[in-house]
Each structure stands twice: as structure tokens, then as C-alpha cells.
Amino acid sequence: MDIQQQLTKTISNAFQELFDHTLDPKTFSLQATRKEFSGDYTFVLFPFLKITKSAPEASGAKIGAYLQEKLPEVASFNVVKGFLNISLSAAYWTEVFLQLIEAEDPGSFPAKGRKVMVEFSSPNTNKPLHLGHLRNNFLGFSVANILEAYGYEVIKANLVNDRGIHICKSMVAYEKLGENASPESAGLKGDHLVGKYYVLFDQEYKNQIKKLIAEGMTEELAKKEAPWMKAAQEMLVKWEAGDPHTVDLWKKLNNWVYQGFDETYRSLGVTFDQYYYESDTYLLGKDIVNEGLEKGVFFKKENGSVWADLSSAGLDEKLVLRADGTSVYMTQDMGTADLKYKDHGIEKSVYVVGNEQDYHFEVLFSIMRLLGRPYGEGLYHLSYGMVDLPSGKMKSREGTVVDADDLIQEMVDTARDHTQELGKIEGFTQEEAEALYQMLGLGALKYFLLKVDPKKRMLFNPQESIEFQGNTGPFIQYTHARIAAILRKASQIELDFSAKSCAPYTDLQDTERVLIFHLTDYRNKVGMAAEELSPAVIAQYLFDLAKDYNRFYAELPIFSETKAEVQAFRVALSAQVAKTIRSGMKLLGIDVPEKM
């Protein structure tokens, strides 16, 4: 039983003995005492004044005295207005700390024996990744790490959207203008090359529309009748029919794109356990349409189209099969949901997809639940907000996107400039220096995108957004590097900082107590992040921890202390902070350096 549980239980006992009232410990909780007051945990008295039948001060004093008497860990208490602030003894905190440093990984939970799939990234194969995809990739990867630490067996899945009208557009433009160019001949990454033809398609398409309108056609009609659009649609039909030439072209372009994506994923440090391709899954789900009709979840209209009636779930009707018997997006997603379950027996499934698809997933999940799927209750849409630029929304076709590869390069370059300016690369080999720039640049980028609550839209200003000071990845990385230097020195002078050598230290300072309090909170934060599917919880935590550590670092000396146990304790405390930073940053997908 941890101290919070002991405190709530004892408070409950206090109500029984002092006020003859039964108070369930589960019905109230303690909060951390705000730092401007003295104490560790605070019990809010206001809701209970009717029970105690006395003023807040008197009630608090009685309960406080009771706690102090019953629990040796309670050193003192004070009552300010309606708040009972409880201070725990230094002995308690040192004891907690000593237990903590002997534990293995500070943030891991016992295995639950349950599986969860996290689907993220899921790119279209007609263009390179951009800033929006980065938020998606970092979120998905981090959430997968967090769920794993929380005890789930996690399968990271990438559902690649490799077929459809979008890739046909690139194919048409390539065939007309490509002159057999290849990534090698064009000197472009594969995904960038294919993306180039996607943009070219759109330019030519717009010209064709303009021309048709000038010839007297309505805009609506012109959009359908433009020659290239018709060509793209024909190509899609041919692809579905398995026309060899079309399929070859499709394979060629997609393979180039995959090579490009692989390179980008590698520099992002993102990996997957399972790839799904829409070219394999786009026909799935039709059997579920029949099942739904039988179960009365779907109904057929006169023209033969099939709909889901979701009025019971507060939604309207939704098409699941066209009149001509072809499937829509929803059909395929129903089939894929079943496929995921069939492949992995997952109980929980997280879809990392932008909030523009909120309605789609609400409908999909409702359908799967109405169909009585065993995994229905475990479906979760991690809906994240768009990343805006100062100029507004990003649009691929209008060239207002921030390209992922360019951005990463820029970040690494900035890290290089900044580091060299500070003159901090003494003793680094060329390779080590480059690895450091990579680590810092990516750390800054990942942290920037992860520190914000996922569901909120966020603003990215390429000139200003990425900093290396304050609430940033490099700040936390720097804190780790500082501690690493202390540990190097400790090992150099062969300092023993095992639990045993720290134990005699009793004169705990405020900044030290705050740090221990923080360190013990890490597990809770991992749990919270897992339940909310929010890496931002971890990011915020790490920043606070690093900040508290830097204060400690500035205020208290280590190696100039004369007493061995003080040195040992402070080095051990530093080591534990470093361990926690490393663990937390790993959950975010960020590496930390030994020197910077």
C-alpha cells in the first residue's frame, strides 16, 4: 500500500472515530500540495464540514493530529483556510528514494497479457510525407511505446493507401511527361519524384478545366470531362481489371515511393510490426454487408444500395455499399477491422487519424458494435488536430506544405550551427558530432510536436517554433548530458553511490525532497499517458523534472561536499533523474546524449 492509500484510509478512520461517520476512502482523493505552501499532500476539508460540524481550522487540526498520531510517516501538518497540508518526514522520503533506485525500470508496469494494435502513419503513396504526417507518426510511435510500458503487447500497424485515384493521377502525369525518368536519373528520392508528377497532374488538370470553361462548359462538367481526369479514371478501372501494363507502372511508382518512405522512417526512428496495403484490403467488407442485412443492422434501398441506420446511436444513415455493388471507404474499413482482429486477436485498437475523420470513425465504431464484434468496445480513435502554418492550412497541391525530409534536414542544420556556435564539440569525432546534431534536431522536432495535447490543433512557425531553450527537447537532453558528466566524474573517483552508502544521509533539502516526490510520480504519469493516449503528459512531466533538477544542480554542490553520504546521495539522486529522463524520452521516441 502506498502512502496516498495509507493516508486516505487513515483519514477515513479518523472520520469514523472522531465524527462517527463512515467515509469510503474511494470517494475522495488527496492532491499534491501547491508549492507556495508547506506540505506534501493536501486534504480539502470543505466538502466535509457538514460532517465534522466545526469550522475548517478546527476540523483540520483534529484530523491532522489523528494522522500524526497514527502514521509515523506524518511529520507535521498545517491548516490554511479549508486545506489540511500534510508533511511527510525526511526519513520517509529517503526511504522511498532508496527503494526507487533499486527498482528496474521506473516506468514499466507488469504485463497485462492483452494485445493492442496502434495504427498510424498510413500514408498515401502519391506524394512525400509532410509536417502533418510527422505529428501522426510521432504520436503513433510514442503512444505505442507508452502502451507497451503500461503492460500491453503492442502491434504497430501501417495501413498503406497504395491504390485509388490519387496514385493514378501521378501515373497519368508520369506516363505523359515522365520520359522514363527514375529516382536515379532525376536525382530525387522516389517519393519526391512521384510527388512531382502528382503536382504536375494538378497543374495540367487545372489548365484543362480553364480551357473547357472558356469553350463554354460549366465548371462542374469541365472537372469531369478534363482529358487527364478521364485518363486517371480509366487507369483506375484498368488497374482494378488487372491490366498488366497498368499494374506494372503502378508497381514501379509505388516501389520508388516505398524506398523514399523507408529512408524517411529510418531518419525518424519509426518502425512498424505489420504493414497492411489497401490494394489487398479494398475488397474486404462485402461479406459484412450481407451479415449486417441479416442482422437487421443495415437495410437496402430501392436502387439496391445498402445503408446503416444509426439513429439508435444518435447518428444518421450511412452508405455501406453502392447501388452498383461496389464498396466505399466504410465497407473496406469494416473488413479491415475484422482482419486486424483475425490476424492478432487484439482487444483494443487505436486508430491514429486526424480529427477531420471524427465522424467517419464514430460511424465505423458504432457499426462494429451494433454487429456485436468482440473488440467493439476496444475501438478508439486517437483524433489529433491539424498542424497549421502561420500562412494557414497546408495544401499539398498548392505547394504550401512543409516537406518532412526538408524539415528534418533544417532541424539538423540548425542543431549543427547552434552547437558549433556554443563551441561544444570538443573531443567529438566527425561521426559523433553528426550523430549528436541528428539527435538534437530530431529531439527538438519530436518534442515540439508531442508536448501539445494531441486533440488540439497547433501552430507551427518554421522560423520561430523550433528552439533549443526552455520547454524543448534539447533542454531535457542537455539536463541528461549534465548528469552524465557527473556520473563520469563519480566513476572516475570511484565513488560508491549505492543505496547503502546514501542511507546515512538524513538532512534532506527542499529541492531534493521535491525531486524525490517528482520521481515517485513517474509511474502515475505513464499510467495517465496510457489511459489518455497522450504523450503530452510525459513531455510535460519530463520538462518539470528537468527544471527541478537544474535548480538542484545550481543550488547544491556535490563533489565539494565533505561527507561521503552527501556525495553518494546526490550522485544517486542525479543518476535516478537521468534514468527517468532516459525512460521518459524513450517513450516519446527521443534519444538522449551523454555529452552535448
Next chain:
RNA sequence: GGUCCUGUAGCUCAACCGGAUAGAGCAACUGCCUUCUAAGCAGUAGGUUUCAGGUUCGAGUCCUGACAGGAUCACCA
């Protein structure tokens, strides 16, 4: 127009699901490198939490209604 999301310092974000005097970072200003890394630390200044009501011991947080921004409402994906 219907539905959903968001609105907190000049800017970017927090606030442990209703608790104390709403906190950080950036930008501005003032101090601190003869000590374990100054990518740091300490401090000053900056707020009618978009607005108006309501619920209660207590509201940035819950409810209602405005206002502003965004998303979505295809036999598109």
C-alpha cells in the same frame, strides 16, 4: 443550416477531470560562469481565462445562450 472540436499573458502552451493567490517557455528587462556543462539558475514585468447568465461552500474546468475560428455533413478517399 445540422453536428462535433477549439477559445487561457504580446506569441506558443500548462493547469493532476470542481479546490488555495491561474502556471511554464519564448520575446523584454535585472542579476549569477575561479566550482560537477550558462543549451543553465534566480528575479522583475505581463491576466476581467472571448462575452453574458446559471449550478454551489468554491468555476478556466460543469449547464444554457451569444461571439470568433476550425472540421464534418458525397453512391470521394
